[in-house]
Amino acid sequence: MTAQDCDVLIVGGGIGGCVAALAAARAGARTVLVERLGFLGGSATAAAVGQFVGWETAAGRRVVAGIAEEIVAALVARDASPGHAHFVMSTGHRMDRVSYDPEVLKLVLDELLGAAGVAVLFHATFAGLAMRGATIARADVLARGRTLTFAPRVAVDASGDLELLAAAGARFLPLEEGEVLQPATTMFRFGPIDYAAFDAIPAATLRALCAEGVAAGALPRAALHQSRAPGTDDGWFNVGRVAVDSTDPFALSRAEADGRRQAFAAAAFIRARVPGCAGGRLTALAPQLGIRESRRVAGLHVLTADEVRAGTACADAIAAGAYPIDIHPAQGAGLRFETLGEDHAYAIPLRCLIPAGLDNAFVAGRGISATHTAHAATRVMPGTMAIAQAAGTAAAWQARHGGSAAQVPAAAVRAALVDAGAIVP
Ligand SMILES: Cc1cc2nc3c(=O)[nH]c(=O)nc-3n(C[C@H](O)[C@H](O)[C@H](O)COP(=O)(O)OP(=O)(O)OC[C@H]3O[C@@H](n4cnc5c(N)ncnc54)[C@H](O)[C@@H]3O)c2cc1C
Known part of the structure; x- marks a missing residue:
């Protein structure tokens, strides 16, 4: 050719x-x-x-x-x-x-x-x-x-x-010895969020909520880190963690499924427990798992x-x-x-x-x-x-x-x- x-x-x-x-x-x-x-x-x-x-x-x-x-x-x-x-x-x-x-x-x-x-x-x-x-x-x-x-x-x-x-x-x-690849994350969009209530969560309460989510197995990461989708009341949440070597096709495929499972579990916790989030739901999954390293x-x-x-x-x-x-x-x-x-x-x-x-x-x-x-x-x-x-x-x-x-x-x-x-x- x-x-x-x-x-x-x-x-x-x-x-x-x-x-x-x-x-x-x-x-x-x-x-x-x-x-x-x-x-x-x-x-x-x-x-x-x-x-x-x-x-x-x-x-x-x-x-x-x-x-x-x-x-x-x-x-x-x-x-x-x-x-x-x-x-x-x-x-x-x-x-x-x-x-x-x-x-x-x-x-x-x-x-x-x-x-x-x-x-x-x-x-x-x-x-x-x-x-x-x-x-x-x-x-x-x-x-x-x-x-x-x-x-x-x-x-x-x-x-x-x-x-x-x-x-x-x-x-x-x-x-090197003791190092592992950074984990991957399936980001998800959640909303609507009452941002007045969400942004007003005191730091101590936020820490306690994160600890609760981790203990319940709903939050892989002790954070409610999200970035607000401009012009909307939705946030893209970055709270999942999947350990994976993305150059391994079978491991990557399992990780995609695991990331989605984590996202829905986290969204259910956020809706049930986080101030400002009771009226929200998971509205979108990122099209693919995000690979950090x-x-x-x-x-x-x-x-x-x-x-x-x-x-x-x-x-x-x-x-x-x-x-x-x-x-x-x-x-x-x-x-x-x-x-x-x-x-x-x-x-x-x-x-x-x-x-x-x-x-x-x-x-x-x-x-x-x-x-x-x-x-x-x-x-x-x-x-x-x-x-x-x-x-x-x-x-x-x-x-x-x-x-x-x-x-x-x-x-x-x-x-x-x-x-x-x-x-x-
Ligand atoms: C969950 C997560 C959260 C992050 N948070 C932040 C943040 O808040 N702020 C920030 O600035 N950075 C953040 N980062 C880091 C940042 O997003 C990435 O490091 C950066 O986007 C990497 O860009 P890249 O172009 O090098 O690679 P990638 O974005 O991985 O792009 C590689 C491209 O190559 C394509 N590709 C792969 N293989 C082939 C092939 N064989 N043929 C053709 N195309 C192919 C893929 O489809 C993809 O489009 C985050 C990363 C992740 C995963």
């Missing part, structure tokens, strides 16, 4: 893949994005996460802008987000956030990628590849019962679970928790993060939440986006080269989008100028990002 030529092939249309595609296409690359679902956004829409958190330091200094901010502006313009705001977490920490309507985000991403000229293939699953030495020469995509073959100059793996890189023989970072690639540099804590500077920094280390344990109802200081930010090196041993591949999204603990800080969406903008920019640069991914000059990527309104440390 004849392979279709393209400059940049992006596997996965989650928030990372979309932003990478926008950056690549706007830099002039003929960009194809392959998404196995029928809409864009990945966890941001399919798992109904509903809020972008981690835009600024605790002191209020912004560290993420660029395409991420453009997406916020488009959501606000459609009345699908109140824009930047703050809330108090169950841990008592004040956090910045942009809540949004996941349905409108699908539309916003369609429009942005369409305007940028990205060729989006929905219902299309990456299914294998052919290597030429360390180069990804061809990639097969299964779409509507047919195999489409692409010959990309550069490939970007934004599939979250890094399926393209696994097929290309990339190495992945192991969990799976494969993390072994890149040219591995970002460590010590570097995140120290805010270690690097010459090839392409994005900054300020979100704390936030680990949901796979077992137990608590949260390991490690704040990093008032005006603390950390740098993400371009080398973390380049898989070791491959010549024409980048990672965009949650699977960058970072340890389990460092990933717990970089995984949230503003940072994911900033990283993805750099991945798309670097991929377009390589497609135009040639050479290997490792030879893409960080200075050129940094300059292009600044020109495009991104914040580079």
